Amino acid sequence: MPVPRNIIEQIKQIVPPLNGTLHKGQSGRVGVLGGAMDYTGAPFFAAMSALRLGADLSHVICAPTAAQAIKSYSPDLIVHPILKEDAPQDKVKKELDSLLSRLHVLVLGPGLGREDYMQNYAKVALNLARSKAMFLVLDADALWLIGQDLSLVKGYRRAVLTPNVVEFKRLSEKAGVDTSVPPDEKAAEVSKRLGGVVVLQKGPKDLIAIDTTGEAASLAESGIRHVLDEESEKVKEVIEVDVEGGLKRCGGQGDVLSGTVGAMLAWGKCYEDGAFGDKSISASRLPILAAVGGSMVTRTSSKRAFHVEGRGLVTQDMIPYLAKAFAENFGEDLQAGERGRL
């Protein structure tokens, strides 16, 4: 089932125009928090994908044990090795606070791991982001974190969760979703029980769901204004993305997705702040639009890279195709700017 036309049109509205009117940063400043002893590729994939989709600046916030490797993958990333295991918590919190204030979105989880100090820093960052009403993407071991305490994210309508099969099963159980709920309705049920966060359930087709009809789905707490009629914001919506993807299931593709959703949320924030556009789209719609858009371009880039690499596909092959994948889904004009085609 193709993504509804009106959703595509809404996504196109939050894409920053390429006509010379914006200055550096107004196409999105993205932050990725993750990367410690074991994982360095995951935060790189997320941060680089955000840039390659079209964000202006991409920051990685990581442990010193991961920083040199991540820095070496690309000079285009800004890597902050502030998550020191033995640093005073207050000092790191202050540094995080300052960093997050400069960003439009925080992607939390790629390469985070489960070491205690990293999980603690992730929690600090999540709470800071929430207090600033920042857009959030939660993936990988950030989903593990909220699994331990669902209140960390409950009711926060600027969050997008991107669980894979295993993570989704765990999250459903933690949220108390009955096993009798039909498979295609589970994502919406998780969203409802978490107070309206957007759930992007990855699979052969991606299901993106929001359900704000439950308790605790608070627009006010999420810092969402510009809603004409709050009652009309009681929504239940499930969008299926079955755009063709590749057939290889190598590790790291989920990190690309978290980065592309992050970039689109950063665009959404710039849109919300009035950098461009007509503000006709409510901030409450931005998470689901970004989730759908990120899913579409990630699947298409996987398809394109797979057509070239086949079984030998690795995740770094996908990143150069993100721009073309964007053009395929949303039009070459939007990708190449007003002056010409690629």
Add this chain to the structure above:
Amino acid sequence: MPVPRNIIEQIKQIVPPLNGTLHKGQSGRVGVLGGAMDYTGAPFFAAMSALRLGADLSHVICAPTAAQAIKSYSPDLIVHPILKEDAPQDKVKKELDSLLSRLHVLVLGPGLGREDYMQNYAKVALNLARSKAMFLVLDADALWLIGQDLSLVKGYRRAVLTPNVVEFKRLSEKAGVDTSVPPDEKAAEVSKRLGGVVVLQKGPKDLIAIDTTGEAASLAESGIRHVLDEESEKVKEVIEVDVEGGLKRCGGQGDVLSGTVGAMLAWGKCYEDGAFGDKSISASRLPILAAVGGSMVTRTSSKRAFHVEGRGLVTQDMIPYLAKAFAENFGEDLQAGERGRL
């Protein structure tokens, strides 16, 4: 002499289908243990070759002195710097145990070196892998390790040894193979004396041999079931691989081989576990099939890279050709998936 048609057909059966039915990991999770003060390229070549042949995930387990360099070679590898010289042995053993439980195969030796602590950790890992009935590839200084104590590998029929000329000579001597044995029969004799491990003797043509007619070739100890008639498993088989290779003998090509054999063993493990296929191939056949398949694709990738680079060939040139080398030997359809050709 071409590889027998029935062997090719058996190898094709253990290749994971590319039709969307498998999830992440079911095309193989490979581990490479090696990398310390001197060597960082070798474990990278092995781990990256496994990915580029088609494994889903590739882990490197190494010393902290090697980790940053290996991480920086590719964001697609997961690098665990747990082999600390001064760490408590029990702690490292526990970490190794946990890591190995997540893998389908362990490639032991690329860049291992001969420092005491690395040799000790390799021994710990080998024993753990054996206790878990994991598939094993032993190369380079892991062959040095078992040369000191052949009982480490004797009778373990899930192991493939990949000695070069020097390593093979040493191994033959340690195993007490008489110098009067004809050259083409030596590999089988080493296999027999080591209780049926598969020996891949590298050379102008590769000889892959198994001989389980000696003592100590125990299926039970190797955790091999699904054998209808254990007596029929008393086999002696030698397969010659003279697929055209390149003419440059630069260092590192053996690491590519250990990675490709490892990837095929990981596929074999997924096959054995029922992720795909009909289980018509006994687990006892998987090591020899993986060894033959790895030899074929490695030689072909060397040929292809050599045609481009000639005398200037270095090992990293081979890795991008692994997918094409696979397609050349086993068919483009199998490499590109059901939806199309590369």
